[in-house]
Amino acid sequence: MTERGQIGRLGALAFGLALVFAGLGVRLALLHLGPQEPLRRRIAATRRHEQPILVGRGRILDRSRHILAMDLTVNDVCADPQALLRDGYARFVGLHLARLLDLDPAWVMAGLNQPERQFFYVERRVRDDIAEEVRRLRLPHVWFRPVSARYYPHEHLMAHVVGFSNHEGVGSAGAEQRMDRYLRGRPGVRISERDGRGVELPSRRSLEIAPQEGANVYLTLDIHVQQMVERALDEALERTRAVGAWAAVQEVRTGRILAMASRPAFDLNRFNESDPEERRNRVIGTVFEPGSTFKAAVIAAALDLGVVTPEQTFDCESGLWMHRGRPLRDYSPHGVLTVADILQKSSNIGAAKIALEMGEERLERAVRAFGFGRPSGIDLPGEEAGIAHPRRNWSALSISRIAMGHEIGVTALQILNAVCAIANDGFLMQPSVVARVETPRGQPLYVHEPSVIGRPIRAPTARRMVELMARVTEPGGTGRRAAVEGYRVAGKTGTAQKPSRGGYAAGLNVASFVGVLPAERPVLGIIVVIDEPRGERTGGAVAAPVFREIAAEAVRYLGIPPSGEVELIDPAARARARRETEAGRDPGDAL
Amino acid sequence: MWKTASILIGIVLVLMTVGFVMLGSTSGVLARSDTVGVGHFVARQAVWIALALVAGAVAARLDYHAWQRLAVPFGLLALALLVMALVPGLGMRIKGSRRWLSFGLFHFQPSELAKIAIVVLLAWWMKRQGRRSGSLVHGLLIPGGILALFAGLILGGPDVGTTVLVMLVGGGVLLVGGARPLYLVVAGAGGFSLLTLAVLHDELRMRRILAFLEPEAYARDEAFQLINALYAFVVGGTWGAGFGQSLQKRYYLPEAHTDFIFAIVGEELGVFASLGVLVLFAGLFACGLVIAVRAPDPFGRLLAVGLTLMLGVQALMNIAVVTGSMPTTGIALPFMSYGGSSLIVSSVMVGMLVNISLHAGGMVRDEDTRAIKDRTHRW
Numbered sequence: 001m002t003e004r005g006q007i008g009r010l011g012a013l014a015f016g017l018a019l020v021f022a023g024l025g026v027r028l029a030l031l032h033l034g035p036q037e038p039l040r041r042r043i044a045a046t047r048r049h050e051q052p053i054l055v056g057r058g059r060i061l062d063r064s065r066h067i068l069a070m071d072l073t074v075n076d077v078c079a080d081p082q083a084l085l086r087d088g089y090a091r092f093v094g095l096h097l098a099r100l101l102d103l104d105p106a107w108v109m110a111g112l113n114q115p116e117r118q119f120f121y122v123e124r125r126v127r128d129d130i131a132e133e134v135r136r137l138r139l140p141h142v143w144f145r146p147v148s149a150r151y152y153p154h155e156h157l158m159a160h161v162v163g164f165s166n167h168e169g170v171g172s173a174g175a176e177q178r179m180d181r182y183l184r185g186r187p188g189v190r191i192s193e194r195d196g197r198g199v200e201l202p203s204r205r206s207l208e209i210a211p212q213e214g215a216n217v218y219l220t221l222d223i224h225v226q227q228m229v230e231r232a233l234d235e236a237l238e239r240t241r242a243v244g245a246w247a248a249v250q251e252v253r254t255g256r257i258l259a260m261a262s263r264p265a266f267d268l269n270r271f272n273e274s275d276p277e278e279r280r281n282r283v284i285g286t287v288f289e290p291g292s293t294f295k296a297a298v299i300a301a302a303l304d305l306g307v308v309t310p311e312q313t314f315d316c317e318s319g320l321w322m323h324r325g326r327p328l329r330d331y332s333p334h335g336v337l338t339v340a341d342i343l344q345k346s347s348n349i350g351a352a353k354i355a356l357e358m359g360e361e362r363l364e365r366a367v368r369a370f371g372f373g374r375p376s377g378i379d380l381p382g383e384e385a386g387i388a389h390p391r392r393n394w395s396a397l398s399i400s401r402i403a404m405g406h407e408i409g410v411t412a413l414q415i416l417n418a419v420c421a422i423a424n425d426g427f428l429m430q431p432s433v434v435a436r437v438e439t440p441r442g443q444p445l446y447v448h449e450p451s452v453i454g455r456p457i458r459a460p461t462a463r464r465m466v467e468l469m470a471r472v473t474e475p476g477g478t479g480r481r482a483a484v485e486g487y488r489v490a491g492k493t494g495t496a497q498k499p500s501r502g503g504y505a506a507g508l509n510v511a512s513f514v515g516v517l518p519a520e521r522p523v524l525g526i527i528v529v530i531d532e533p534r535g536e537r538t539g540g541a542v543a544a545p546v547f548r549e550i551a552a553e554a555v556r557y558l559g560i561p562p563s564g565e566v567e568l569i570d571p572a573a574r575a576r577a578r579r580e581t582e583a584g585r586d587p588g589d590a591l
Numbered sequence: 592m593w594k595t596a597s598i599l600i601g602i603v604l605v606l607m608t609v610g611f612v613m614l615g616s617t618s619g620v621l622a623r624s625d626t627v628g629v630g631h632f633v634a635r636q637a638v639w640i641a642l643a644l645v646a647g648a649v650a651a652r653l654d655y656h657a658w659q660r661l662a663v664p665f666g667l668l669a670l671a672l673l674v675m676a677l678v679p680g681l682g683m684r685i686k687g688s689r690r691w692l693s694f695g696l697f698h699f700q701p702s703e704l705a706k707i708a709i710v711v712l713l714a715w716w717m718k719r720q721g722r723r724s725g726s727l728v729h730g731l732l733i734p735g736g737i738l739a740l741f742a743g744l745i746l747g748g749p750d751v752g753t754t755v756l757v758m759l760v761g762g763g764v765l766l767v768g769g770a771r772p773l774y775l776v777v778a779g780a781g782g783f784s785l786l787t788l789a790v791l792h793d794e795l796r797m798r799r800i801l802a803f804l805e806p807e808a809y810a811r812d813e814a815f816q817l818i819n820a821l822y823a824f825v826v827g828g829t830w831g832a833g834f835g836q837s838l839q840k841r842y843y844l845p846e847a848h849t850d851f852i853f854a855i856v857g858e859e860l861g862v863f864a865s866l867g868v869l870v871l872f873a874g875l876f877a878c879g880l881v882i883a884v885r886a887p888d889p890f891g892r893l894l895a896v897g898l899t900l901m902l903g904v905q906a907l908m909n910i911a912v913v914t915g916s917m918p919t920t921g922i923a924l925p926f927m928s929y930g931g932s933s934l935i936v937s938s939v940m941v942g943m944l945v946n947i948s949l950h951a952g953g954m955v956r957d958e959d960t961r962a963i964k965d966r967t968h969r970w
Contacts, residue, residue: 031857032862033862195841
């Protein structure tokens with residue numbers, strides 16, 4: 001080998017390797033600088049880590065801050081069927097889980113016997129203490145996923161008002177639904193990058209939007225009043241063997257609802273096991289023919305218009321009046337009655353004659369003025385408007401029927417609100433269940449102020465009307481059983497036959513009583529409706545005692561002073577009180 | 592020749608520094624997760640660098656002619672170690688490969704030692720053959736047999752990358768040493784056929800080749816590293832993601848601190864840094880060639896050729912793997928990848944090259960230098 005040859009071969013080698021160097025240089029430059037924008041974006045997209053920061057749902061509380069709905073951390077129990085089958089643990093794990101979680105072993109085994117699946121919910125929303133028992137067993141391929149679940153500590157209580165949020169955390173009934181946008185808060189988001197194992201890299205967070213916690217909703221309701229109402233309803237249901245019952249308590253001056261209950265009810269924690277009938281809030285969601293309670297509104301309007309005076313008399317035809325070829329009956333026959341007595345004894349014939357005095361146009365206007373035929377606008381979902389046909393659809397008989405509370409459909413809340421308007425110097429208030437909404441730190445987001453939505457009658461008429469209604473619970477009235485010791489109660493009974501196909505169902509009634517107390521300065525309005533009571537069926541017999549039960553407890557709990565002379569210690573104050581009374585605070589004396 | 596040597600040393604020091612700094616950047620992630628301290632890899636590499644510098648200095652001081660006498664015993668030692676690594680009781684198994692011998696504190700890769708041994712043996716043999724180097728027996732069969740023996744043992748590791756490397760380098764030394772190109776081509780073709788057969792019988796290696804040919808289909812397993820190495824350069828772009836800002840080192844590239852450190856250089860520092868590293872290796876290669884050309888005697892030249900090829904081809908293979916130009920093999924990037932054996936052996940090779948260049952420049956005078964002028968050493 002000559003030196004030249006060697007150098008030549010060396011040169012050839014060097015040249016070859018230089019080519020490789022150059023080639024790799026080009027390759028590198030292409031990788032770095034080539035038109036790689038789409039690929040770069042794709043890489044960035046797969047590495048992007050976007051993580052929602054979830055927040056808890058706000059609470060629902062009553063007006064004295066008792067918690068009605070709250071978030072609770074529970075556990076979803078998950079398993080990996082594929083790994084369990086592979087390692088031969090499926091049977092062992094399945095039996096343990098079925099035992100601890102109180103599940104059907106066959107069902108659990110079927111779930112775990114899915115070799116193609118790597119994920120299976122053994123059970124969702126398991127309480128912490130039970131999850132802890134499972135955890136202690138250290139079962140292979142079983143793990144827990146903490147989730148927050150809605151918990152309703154009072155279960156059935158106030159179920160229809162509080163409502164529930166579904167398993168996706170969306171409010172689906174009651175205040176949970178109506179106030180959902182406040183309760184749910186706003187989840188935040190965190191954007192960063194993930195490493196090769198999918199773990200987020202905190203050092204690479206590029207954006208973090210803080211979440212907004214769900215706000216707390218305070219209801220106007222009071223759980224103690226609510227308990228009184230629900231207890232009374234349950235007892236009434238047992239006593240009367242009725243198919244349903246509902247009641248509400250309202251503050252006369254403000255329109256705030258203190259209690260609202262409906263039977264049948266359901267456990268909010270198991271809302272998915274309830275049927276739609278149980279979930280219906282009948283106070284606002286059931287339309288019924290009110291019967292005689294409606295007379296209060298008709299007579300109030302007639303008095304206000306000056307069509308009749310309380311002392312004016314009508315012939316009640318001894319219980320049977322042929323009007324336009326059709327019979328109109330009274331529950332018990334009466335002769336000539338004053339307007340005051342027509343109300344007290346609830347004469348259908350008398351009420352019809354008063355309505356005829358008013359005429360169709362003014363009656364229709366009065367019905368609308370009291371808020372019938374349209375939703376009250378209460379802050380709950382599922383409110384019915386009721387049925388109040390326009391006058392052009394009325395038949396010749398309609399005017400006499402509407403006067404006694406038939407041919408018209410109302411909700412209990414509409415009746416209650418109308419009677420409260422009579423008790424509230426004629427101001428029709430906006431009924432409400434939500435008092436305010438606050439952030440968890442106490443910053444108010446929404447505050448409900450009482451608002452007037454109508455003025456169906458003037459104040460003097462209203463006061464006179466309350467006095468007339470007070471006679472209903474006095475001897476000789478239909479609502480004697482609603483009387484509360486120490487308090488004068490102004491109210492009205494109602495007994496309506498239930499409409500059925502082509503007429504009215506015999507023997508099926510809706511019995512109701514609506515009233516306010518104390519009659520001198522009404523504070524509370526209460527309505528009780530009993531659906532299809534058996535045995536005694538009239539409002540005075542069935543609903544009035546329930547009213548009394550609720551009212552008697554509520555006035556004491558709420559500290560409402562009794563009617564009549566209050567022994568005042570200060571003589572000057574007593575004199576002042578007397579002067580005020582003489583100045584016309586008590587307009588009913590004329591009766 | 593001092594100039595060439597100092598450029599060579601300078602390049603090596605720069606590469607070592609860049610490698611060490613990048614190791615600091617990449618290994619922090621790994622260290623934290625592997626339950627070793629953050630400084631674990633950096634501290635060990637610092638020790639290796641110190642040892643490598645000492646070893647390189649010693650090699651530069653050691654007259655390269657001494658390797659002629661050491662060739663055979665050194666070759667036998669390397670062979671013995673290679674065999675030991677393959678014996679189940681003695682060799683260590685890491686990630687399914689038997690390439691390591693354990694010496695308590697550290698693991699040693701005999702194939703690294705074999706790289707020097709092969710170069711020395713072949714250079715010694717070809718120089719001895721003189722005019723016979725063109726013959727079939729002396730120019731091909733004997734040296735080829737030696738080479739095949741080493742290559743076979745390394746392949747048993749299994750370490751296909753290093754096998755290919757020593758075959759290429761050995762072929763280069765034989766070529767420059769005077770073997771007939773035709774023989775070499777035929778033998779090379781035969782060798783690579785055998786290698787291909789061996790690979791075809793090895794499922795893992797086969798899948799790696801398939802993954803190389805069709806990365807998208809194997810994106811989740813075999814081609815995961817490959818694709819993520821490519822992504823590193825793409826993400827790096829012109830200016831890089833910034834020092835320490837690599838995302839690929841965070842579990843996208845499992846070997847970010849060893850075989851794939853070059854990808855992290857590209858990702859963090861951009862195109863100029865990665866081309867710069869390539870240019871440095873090209874410079875190293877050029878220096879080695881200059882030293883080979885100016886070597887004072889045939890052994891020196893062949894030795895320089897072998898060492899230069901060994902370093903240059905290894906760097907090229909690593910960069911080719913990382914840039915997806917070649918199927919994935921476990922080849923370290925000289926001076927930059929984490930790992931002691933590779934670093935020390937590479938340093939020793941550079942030290943030997945420096946020693947040759949010092950002789951060529953007449954800066955070292957000894958008996959052998961004079962001996963060049965006698966008849967037997969005439970070109």
